[in-house]
Amino acid sequence: MALIFNNRVCVFANELIIYNPKRNVGSQDGFIPEGTFQTMKKRKQIIVLHRSTPGQSAIVDFETMREDMKRKFIELNGDPRAVIATQSQKSLLEEAIVFSNDAFEFYTTKYRYDGGKKLPDAKIDEYTLNVRVLEAILYLRDEHRKDVIGTSGPRVNMWKKLCTLSNDLLTLRDPHGKPLFPHTLPQNAASLKRKCQEYEDACRISREEGYRYLIHKNFGNKSAAVVKDEESEAILHKLISLHNNLNSVQIMEEYNKVAEILDKPLINSPVTVDNYKKKMELTTMQGRKGKKVVANTRKMQIHREAPTQALTYWTLDGWTVELLYQKKVAKNKKANGEEKRYMMTTYTNRKTIVVVLDACCKYPVGYAIGDHESPALIREALRNAVRHTKELFGDRYKPLQLQSDNYQKGVMVPFYQAMTKYYTPAALGNAKSKIIEPYFKYLNVQHCQKQGNWSGFGITSDQDNQPNMEVINANRHLIPDEETLMGQIEAMMMKERAMKIKDFMAAWEQTEEARKLPFCDEEYLLLMGETTGRTNHINGDGLRLEMQGERINYDTFDISLREHYNEDWIVRYDPEDMSQILISNAVRKGLKDAGKEIGTLRYMMQKCMKAPMALADQKPEHFEYRNRVKGFNEELQQHIDDKVASVDGHIKNLQQRIPELINNTLLDRYLITDSRGQHKDARSKMRDEVTDADYEDVTERLPQAVVISANDEDEDYEFNPADMSYSR
Numbered sequence: 216m217a218l219i220f221n222n223r224v225c226v227f228a229n230e231l232i233i234y235n236p237k238r239n240v241g242s243q244d245g246f247i248p249e250g251t252f253q254t255m256k257k258r259k260q261i262i263v264l265h266r267s268t269p270g271q272s273a274i275v276d277f278e279t280m281r282e283d284m285k286r287k288f289i290e291l292n293g294d295p296r297a298v299i300a301t302q303s304q305k306s307l308l309e310e311a312i313v314f315s316n317d318a319f320e321f322y323t324t325k326y327r328y329d330g331g332k333k334l335p336d337a338k339i340d341e342y343t344l345n346v347r348v349l350e351a352i353l354y355l356r357d358e359h360r361k362d363v364i365g366t367s368g369p370r371v372n373m374w375k376k377l378c379t380l381s382n383d384l385l386t387l388r389d390p391h392g393k394p395l396f397p398h399t400l401p402q403n404a405a406s407l408k409r410k411c412q413e414y415e416d417a418c419r420i421s422r423e424e425g426y427r428y429l430i431h432k433n434f435g436n437k438s439a440a441v442v443k444d445e446e447s448e449a450i451l452h453k454l455i456s457l458h459n460n461l462n463s464v465q466i467m468e469e470y471n472k473v474a475e476i477l478d479k480p481l482i483n484s485p486v487t488v489d490n491y492k493k494k495m496e497l498t499t500m501q502g503r504k505g506k507k508v509v510a511n512t513r514k515m516q517i518h519r520e521a522p523t524q525a526l527t528y529w530t531l532d533g534w535t536v537e538l539l540y541q542k543k544v545a546k547n548k549k550a551n552g553e554e555k556r557y558m559m560t561t562y563t564n565r566k567t568i569v570v571v572l573d574a575c576c577k578y579p580v581g582y583a584i585g586d587h588e589s590p591a592l593i594r595e596a597l598r599n600a601v602r603h604t605k606e607l608f609g610d611r612y613k614p615l616q617l618q619s620d621n622y623q624k625g626v627m628v629p630f631y632q633a634m635t636k637y638y639t640p641a642a643l644g645n646a647k648s649k650i651i652e653p654y655f656k657y658l659n660v661q662h663c664q665k666q667g668n669w670s671g672f673g674i675t676s677d678q679d680n681q682p683n684m685e686v687i688n689a690n691r692h693l694i695p696d697e698e699t700l701m702g703q704i705e706a707m708m709m710k711e712r713a714m715k716i717k718d719f720m721a722a723w724e725q726t727e728e729a730r731k732l733p734f735c736d737e738e739y740l741l742l743m744g745e746t747t748g749r750t751n752h753i754n755g756d757g758l759r760l761e762m763q764g765e766r767i768n769y770d771t772f773d774i775s776l777r778e779h780y781n782e783d784w785i786v787r788y789d790p791e792d793m794s795q796i797l798i799s800n801a802v803r804k805g806l807k808d809a810g811k812e813i814g815t816l817r818y819m820m821q822k823c824m825k826a827p828m829a830l831a832d833q834k835p836e837h838f839e840y841r842n843r844v845k846g847f848n849e850e851l852q853q854h855i856d857d858k859v860a861s862v863d864g865h866i867k868n869l870q871q872r873i874p875e876l877i878n879n880t881l882l883d884r885y886l887i888t889d890s891r892g893q894h895k896d897a898r899s900k901m902r903d904e905v906t907d908a909d910y911e912d913v914t915e916r917l918p919q920a921v922v923i924s925a926n927d928e929d930e931d932y933e934f935n936p937a938d939m940s941y942s943r
Contacts, residue, residue, distance in 0.1 A: 217295030218388055220264055220274050224296055226288065228252065228263065229272035244291045247284070271393075308380035309387070311351035312396070318346040321426045328434055341399055342429050348384065348398045349414050352377050352407075378404040433490075442491065447479055452495055455488075456502030463488035510642070521574045521650070525722040526604070527730055528574040529614040529635070531581075531596060533588035533622070534655040535567050539668045540700035541691070562691045565670065568704060569596035572651045573614075578719040579711050580604070584704055590626050593619075597634060598743045601734055602791065608723065611734035618649065633742050636732060662707045668694050737819055740797035744787030750801050750810050753780050757823055760786065762793065769796050769820035772847050774854055776818050785812050795821050 218225055232241035232249050240249055247255075255261045260281065265274040277285070277295050288295075322339040334342070355377060384396035401407045418425030442448050450473050454466045461469070463485035470488075471481045482488065492499070501509050522528050539562060546559045569592050571581035581600020585592040604612040617635035619627070624640065631638045641649050663669050667690075671681040687694075695703070751758055757770035784798040800816040802808045826837045 216292075216388065217277070217298040218274070219299060223264065224277045224299055225264060225274045226277050226292075226295055227272040228267065228275050230292060231261075231275065231284070231288065246287050246291065306380055306383060307355060308348075308351055308377070308384065309396075311354050312347050313350070314347065317422065318426050319343045321423055325423070326427070326430070332434075334430075334434055338431075338434065341397075342426070344396065344398050345400055345429055346426060348381065348396065348400055349411060352381065352411055353415060355380075356411075372404065374404045374408045378402065378407045381407060442482075442487075443480075446477075447474070450474075451488075451491055452499060455492055455495055456499035458502055460503050463492070521576075523575060523722060524726040524730060525573060525575050525578075525719055526612055526614050526726060526732075528616045528618070529571055529580065529600070530574060530618040530649055530651045531569060531571045531593065532620060532649060532651045532655075533567055533569045533592070534658075535565050536704055537659050537663045537670045537672070538565065538666055538700055538703060539670050539687075539694050540564050540566070540697050541694045542697055562694050563670075564697075566697075566700060566704060567592070568708075569593050570651065570654070570708075571596050571600040572654055573719065574650060575722045576715055576718040577650070577654055578715045579708055580719075582708050584701060588622065590623050590630075593622075593627060594630065594743060598789075601739065601743065604734075607720070611736075611739055613732045613734045615730050615732060620649065630742065633738075658707065658711075662710070666703065668700070668703075736795060737797055737817065740787045740789065740795075740819075741799075741817070743789070744797060745790055747786050747788075750783040750804070751786050751798075752783065758784065758786070758796075758798065758820060760788075760796070767793060768823040770823050771818055771820045772843070773818055774847075774851055777851065779816055782816065783810070785810075793822065795819055 216227060216230065218227075229240065229242050229245070231245055231247050232252050233245040233247060234241040234243055235249050238249070252261065256263060262276040262279040263273050264276050267273040277288075280288070319339070322334055322342050327333055356373065378401075381398070381400055382402050384398065385394060387395040401410055414425055414428055417428035442451055451466070451470055454461065454469050466488045467482045467485050473479075474481050497513060500513065541560055541562045542564045543558045543560050546557050547554055548557055549555075566584055567587050568582055568584050569588060570579050572578070573580045580603055581596050581598075583592050583595035583599055585595075601611050601613065604610070614635050616637040616639060617631055618639050618641060619631055620641050628638070628640070631640075659672065668687075669682055747760065751760070753776070757768045760767045760769065779800065782800045783803045785801045787797045787799070796819075798818050798820060800813045802811045802813060804810070824837070824840045826841060827833050
């Protein structure tokens with residue numbers, strides 16, 4: 216093929232080279248071997264003006280070729296100079312083609328399909344060029360019919376002539392050999408006529424409707440689709456979104472049943488349904504797979520960054536550890552009419568661990584191991600985390616923010632809220648919001664998978680990544696027991712802490728003071744302390760607890776507790792630190808709701824120190840404790856004396872104001888004795904102090920006084936050692 220390049224008549228190198236099928240170089244009309252061509256090129260016997268590029272052959276200057284090569288090329292392909300001269304004359308159709316900015320704008324900015332997709336750039340160029348050529352053909356048909364057909368000679372079919380002109384456009388090339396008008400219109404006269412007429416009919420509705428007519432149905436052109444109207448689309452959408460997850464053939468069959476009744480076009484291929492499944496995937500996914508899948512795969516996600524300071528953000532969750540252990544279970548079985556008891560060994564048992572993870576460096580600050588996840592196991596994991604903060608930092612701390620899932624939220628949410636300043640539960644079904652989920656996968660791969668009793672990944676994982684169960688079953692007797700498994704899990708968590716403790720302590724050093732939330736002893740025991748399961752009483756020797764066969768006494772130097780010894784108390788304690796307990800008042804026995812916590816009174820009590828009987832065995836701390844108790848008892852006695860003196864003062868003032876109360880037997884009888892143990896003198900003195908009284912005869916109005924015999928006043932009481940309520 217001839218072309219003009221740099222104002223020179225040129226031909227393509229492939230037209231000169233003999234076809235080489237191994238390298239896919241040359242052509243069937245070539246007459247120079249590839250090796251000879253390369254040699255002539257090096258010797259400057261063939262001048263290459265533009266070297267080859269992917270998809271395009273090198274361009275050779277025709278005028279510089281040897282005369283024998285020129286003659287051979289002209290013999291096979293014609294004179295390129297004559298071809299160039301012919302090409303320089305534009306055809307009527309080429310002259311009629313004008314650029315359509317409206318079509319380009321429609322395909323580029325206005326047309327969208329399948330929820331916002333735009334046409335590929337190649338299709339935009341194709342459809343725009345097709346519009347230009349169609350407009351030119353219709354123009355020639357209407358305005359230049361006589362010029363196309365001719366006025367003399369045999370009559371020529373107009374559409375055949377137009378089709379010939381349209382096909383000639385495909386042969387035109389630019390200087391680089393690229394087609395000038397690579398349109399995709401039909402190359403058959405009848406098909407081209409039909410295409411032009413349908414395009415013209417669509418343009419009568421609107422210009423944009425004409426542009427839309429040229430779009431293929433694969434790009435959302437409903438005019439070419441089977442499912443054209445919204446009603447048909449709604450039926451298909453409903454069938455695709457059913458929870459049954461029907462396949463494409465089933466959906467096609469069910470749709471066609473409805474389409475026949477409604478006299479609508481039928482779907483002839485399940486491929487059509489496949490295409491609509493892709494198109495409607497967003498809106499049908501909720502029905503087929505559920506809201507959780509939509510939230511995890513389609514809704515916008517928040518991208519978060521882990522904190523750089525410790526105890527800023529804790530997250531917790533439970534995980535069934537992928538490690539097997541064997542367990543013996545007693546089982547009754549009937550044999551020959553007799554019931555016998557057997558020990559059955561199972562090998563598929565697994566433990567559950569609740570991990571409390573600090574997000575700053577994914578440090579497992581707390582954990583607890585149990586048979587299954589439960590509120591008690593979660594509390595134990597958080598208690599372990601708080602204890603660990605005391606081991607690391609010297610005091611107990613709670614996190615600034617805590618995240619959990621919604622497991623047992625009715626029971627656990629108040630507990631979580633008391634554990635932190637900001638409690639943020641994860642959204643339902645949104646596993647991505649919990650960084651602890653990938654942490655469990657990390658533990659499974661990093662630690663568990665390397666163990667011989669590893670049970671594998673989840674049931675939804677690729678089966679090629681699962682362990683060989685035949686080998687595990689053959690060696691099931693080697694699966695460890697429960698105690699050994701607990702040791703494996705403990706070792707795993709200790710290793711994790713050891714690997715990250717340095718980074719965690721560095722993060723703690725960077726933690727702002729405002730983010731550090733101390734966990735005081737009273738708050739810790741109230742929230743996380745164990746209870747005895749019953750109420751307790753306080754006696755003269757304090758509060759007694761029986762723990763694992765040991766009696767422990769607790770007391771406090773708080774005087775106000777002595778005023779509530781008649782209460783029943785609920786006791787909270789930390790099994791790992793029995794040095795102190797927290798007591799809280801409860802409903803007394805014999806009353807409704809007995810044992811129910813009231814909580815209006817709370818006291819911290821310390822474990823009583825046992826002082827040696829022999830002075831020689833006592834140490835300085837024992838003497839210090841004795842002195843402290845002695846000082847407290849003196850303070851308590853002074854408190855009692857001050858109260859009694861205050862009461863006596865009020866009684867004395869009352870009797871001075873109302874003389875009739877001086878002879879009141881109860882007030883006189885229970886007057887506190889003076890320093891010599893006498894109270895009669897004090898009573899007489901009180902009578903004498905009453906002076907300047909005015910008397911009025913009210914004998915008739917006053918009631919008769921009750922006479923109390925001397926025997927009643929001086930009655931003695933016998934001492935009964937079993938009765939601690941005696942008065943004298």
